[in-house]
Amino acid sequence: MSGFRVGLTTHISPGIHHLRCGPPRSAAVRSRRLNRGQRGQAPEGFIIYRLVLWNIDLTLVDVVRVSREAYAEAFRRVTGRPLVALPQQAGRSDSEIFFESLALNDVSTGGSEQGGQDLLARYTRELTAAFSARRDLLTRNGRLLPGALQAARATAGLPGVIQSVLTGTIRPNAAEKLSAFGLADLFDLDIGGYGSDVYPRGSQLLASRVQAEEKYRVQIAARAVVYIADSGRDVEAARTAGAGCIAVASGRSTVGDLRAAGADVVLTDLSDTAGVVQAVEQLTGVAASR
Numbered sequence: 001m002s003g004f005r006v007g008l009t010t011h012i013s014p015g016i017h018h019l020r021c022g023p024p025r026s027a028a029v030r031s032r033r034l035n036r037g038q039r040g041q042a043p044e045g046f047i048i049y050r051l052v053l054w055n056i057d058l059t060l061v062d063v064v065r066v067s068r069e070a071y072a073e074a075f076r077r078v079t080g081r082p083l084v085a086l087p088q089q090a091g092r093s094d095s096e097i098f099f100e101s102l103a104l105n106d107v108s109t110g111g112s113e114q115g116g117q118d119l120l121a122r123y124t125r126e127l128t129a130a131f132s133a134r135r136d137l138l139t140r141n142g143r144l145l146p147g148a149l150q151a152a153r154a155t156a157g158l159p160g161v162i163q164s165v166l167t168g169t170i171r172p173n174a175a176e177k178l179s180a181f182g183l184a185d186l187f188d189l190d191i192g193g194y195g196s197d198v199y200p201r202g203s204q205l206l207a208s209r210v211q212a213e214e215k216y217r218v219q220i221a222a223r224a225v226v227y228i229a230d231s232g233r234d235v236e237a238a239r240t241a242g243a244g245c246i247a248v249a250s251g252r253s254t255v256g257d258l259r260a261a262g263a264d265v266v267l268t269d270l271s272d273t274a275g276v277v278q279a280v281e282q283l284t285g286v287a288a289s290r
């Protein structure tokens with residue numbers, strides 16, 4: 001394994017394909033470059049060799065109340081029925097929640113797969129509209145979780161890191177949640193995994209890595225991918241995909257649950273920025289060279 005120099009810090013390369021040296025850049029500068037680079041080229045002077053994926057709900061933000069109201073409105077508009085029983089949401093995608101809601105509330109999909117898919121497509125449109133209509137409530141009735149902004153900024157500023165999200169939320173609503181709390185510029189949403197995807201989250205994680213490689217024309221080793229998330233299902237997804245997992249006990253899972261699920265690192269919350277950074281460095285193979 002060869003050492004190389006990026007900015008002021010010497011690192012060991014975990015699966016480097018292409019390198020360019022330059023001074024360390026702040027997260028803000030990186031963010032602007034990231035946006036400019038979204039047509040498919042690595043931004044100038046920005047070398048990507050590791051991918052940090054973040055879960056959104058109960059990892060970065062808590063907007064459960066607004067989400068529930070939007071679910072209920074979209075469900076009522078699509079089915080003509082009130083959403084009386086709401087299934088468990090932790091670690092589940094919006095499409096899973098929808099189909100479980102249909103079952104729990106005795107709504108038929110007409111018996112055909114196509115009928116179910118048509119209902120899901122209508123529900124997704126209604127959920128986007130219902131969420132967008134509640135944009136102003138996100139900060140009023142929701143909150144950024146402790147240390148989330150600082151931690152996401154710090155990891156965005158690490159050498160070689162590209163960040164995206166791996167979430168059960170559909171993409172437009174993921175964008176709303178991140179924008180409401182000033183997080184949007186820290187993530188490239190084009191390479192993320194969302195609640196409208198039908199694949200399991202472990203497969204979505206692998207797909208995100210491939211999308212990042214294709215978009216930025218780089219190679220990212222499986223062990224240079226880390227998922228920061230809050231549920232046992234998230235931990236399982238990372239393990240399935242051979243990625244590292246930093247689990248945060250800010251959701252429904254306890255520290256013990258997350259340890260038992262096999263998380264590499266478990267944190268009570270994101271308030272220790274240096275601890276989050278150190279965990280990312282360790283799991284992506286960089287800290288060993290220090």
Ligand SMILES: [Mg+2]
Nearest residue numbers: 055057058230
């Ligand atoms: Mg979550």
